[in-house]
Amino acid sequence: MFGVLKGHIMIKKLKYLFIAVTIMCLIGAFTYVIHISLQAGNVVRVTVTTTTSLYVTGLLDYLANEFRKQYPNVMIDFIAVGSGEALERAARGDACMVFVHAPSLERRYIDKGVITNHLIIAYNYFVIVGPEDDPAGIKYVSNVAEAFKRIYEAGEKGLALFVSRGDMSGTHVKELSIWNITGLNPQGRPWYRETGSGMGKTLVVANELRAYTLSDIGTYLMFKEEGRIPYLEILYMNDSMLINIYSIYIVKQCIGVERTYAEKFARFIYEHQDLIGRYGIDKYGQPLFYPAKEHEEKLYRIWSELSRE
Numbered sequence: 001m002f003g004v005l006k007g008h009i010m011i012k013k014l015k016y017l018f019i020a021v022t023i024m025c026l027i028g029a030f031t032y033v034i035h036i037s038l039q040a041g042n043v044v045r046v047t048v049t050t051t052t053s054l055y056v057t058g059l060l061d062y063l064a065n066e067f068r069k070q071y072p073n074v075m076i077d078f079i080a081v082g083s084g085e086a087l088e089r090a091a092r093g094d095a096c097m098v099f100v101h102a103p104s105l106e107r108r109y110i111d112k113g114v115i116t117n118h119l120i121i122a123y124n125y126f127v128i129v130g131p132e133d134d135p136a137g138i139k140y141v142s143n144v145a146e147a148f149k150r151i152y153e154a155g156e157k158g159l160a161l162f163v164s165r166g167d168m169s170g171t172h173v174k175e176l177s178i179w180n181i182t183g184l185n186p187q188g189r190p191w192y193r194e195t196g197s198g199m200g201k202t203l204v205v206a207n208e209l210r211a212y213t214l215s216d217i218g219t220y221l222m223f224k225e226e227g228r229i230p231y232l233e234i235l236y237m238n239d240s241m242l243i244n245i246y247s248i249y250i251v252k253q254c255i256g257v258e259r260t261y262a263e264k265f266a267r268f269i270y271e272h273q274d275l276i277g278r279y280g281i282d283k284y285g286q287p288l289f290y291p292a293k294e295h296e297e298k299l300y301r302i303w304s305e306l307s308r309e
Contacts, residue, residue, distance in 0.1 A: 042073065046262045049079045049086035050099035051170055052198035053216045054246065056080065057288050059279050060099070066275060067268050074261050082169025082198070090114055096254035097262040101216075101246045102170035103306035104177075115249035120299050121269055122246040122276050122289040126174055128236040129203070129220055129229075130212035135159040138212075144239045145181045151212050152184045155191030161211035162186065165202045166194025170244070175214045177309050178241070207232050216244055218280070218288035225284055245303050246289065 054060050055078055064076040079086070079095065083102035090098045091114045098115055100106055109115050128138060128147055136154035138147040154160035164186075165172040179186060186192040193211070195202045199219040206213040207229040217237070223229045248266050250259065269276075273291030280288035292299050 044071075044074045044257050044261050045077055046074060046097060046258055046265060047077045047079065047095045048097040048099065048262075048265075049081060049089045049095040051083045051086060051101050051246075052080045052200065053101070053171070053219045054099050054289075056198065056200050057218050057222050057280070059218075059276065059289065062279060063269055063272075063275060064265075066272065067265055070268070071261065071264065074265075076265060080198070082165070082167040082172065084168030084173070087114070090249075090251045093251070093253055096251050096258045097266065098249045098251065099246065100170060100249070101244055102173045103245065103247075103303050104309045105168075105170070105173060106247060106249070107307035110249075113252055116252050117250040117263070117266065119248050119266060119270050120245055120292045120296060120303060121248055121273060122292055123295070123299060124217050124244050124246075124289050125237060125239075126171065126214055126242040126244050127217050127220060127234045128212060129206070129215055129232045130160075130235050131210040131231055132233050134235055136212065139235050141236065144178055144236065144241050147236045148178050148182050149184065152182070152186060155186070155189060158191070161191050161193060161206075161209050163202055163206040163209060163211045163213045164192065164194045165199065166196045167198070169198070171199060171214055171216060174242075174244070178214075203229050203232065221280070221284045221286070221288060243302060245292075245299055245306070247303070 050060060060078055067076070068074060079089065081089070083100040084105055086098050086100055087105055087109045089095050091109065091112070106115070110118070128144070136150040136159070138150050141147045141150065151160055151162055155162060164175055193209070195205050199215055200223060202213055203215055203220065203223050210231055220234065224232070248269065250262055250266060254262060273293045276289050277287055277291040280286065
């Protein structure tokens with residue numbers, strides 16, 4: 001009787017051992033195929049949807065080029081759109097990786113099971129820019145909500161214009177949240193214009209109209225240095241409400257070789273945030289983005305608060 005029982009136990013153990021060995025072999029074979037594929041010169045393409053501010057400043061191309069020094073046959077294909085569109089494309093399966101800065105939108109897609117593997121990689125700040133003569137008088141107000149109230153009042157008097165991205169990007173979502181705090185609705189007012197475009201074009205339009213707009217500081221500094229927005233100045237900044245947190249995610253339904261290298265690219269960026277911190281200093285005198293390392297606990301706490309807006 002005990003001999004039979006021992007035999008059954010031994011068979012079960014062998015069965016589990018066989019399954020474990022099979023899985024390990026499959027993993028090994030998969031890794032080998034990837035390795036041979038790369039050695040043979042076959043290109044692996046990773047599609048990434050990204051917020052425009054990270055792309056237009058050149059930061060993402062810089063990071064991708066550094067990554068390719070380790071993985072020369074991996075091509076990172078960026079699709080630069082607003083955060084809302086970046087997440088929506090991920091939901092449609094059009095990307096394997098996402099770079100965004102809109103915590104409240106990100107939360108929705110996390111809850112839907114679209115994106116996973118959240119990493120905060122950088123932060124900077126939103127700023128209100130506008131004409132040097134500052135017709136709304138926002139330069140010395142105590143908080144960003146008061147600045148928006150003054151712009152609204154000046155707009156109603158015909159003294160000021162405000163240009164919005166109007167594209168459900170991270171910047172646009174932040175702008176809407178500030179208007180919500182003020183209890184004022186600028187939609188439909190003649191002084192409130194929407195471009196439906198990225199940060200670069202919105203800044204150019206605001207410059208042409210001598211209007212106010214909300215911008216991430218990185219894109220503003222780049223366009224200012226290039227002489228493309230000579231009539232816009234930073235009029236309000238350094239408000240805790242204006243912190244701008246950049247996150248990366250892997251799209252849950254992405255599988256195979258593309259996912260493998262999307263995860264490697266995400267890990268590379270996370271582990272080489274010093275590259276982010278150095279980017280822009282030589283040209284602009286200050287970094288366009290600050291690395292999240294050493295501030296992660298605080299940034300995740302702020303991200304969590306913002307995600308509930």
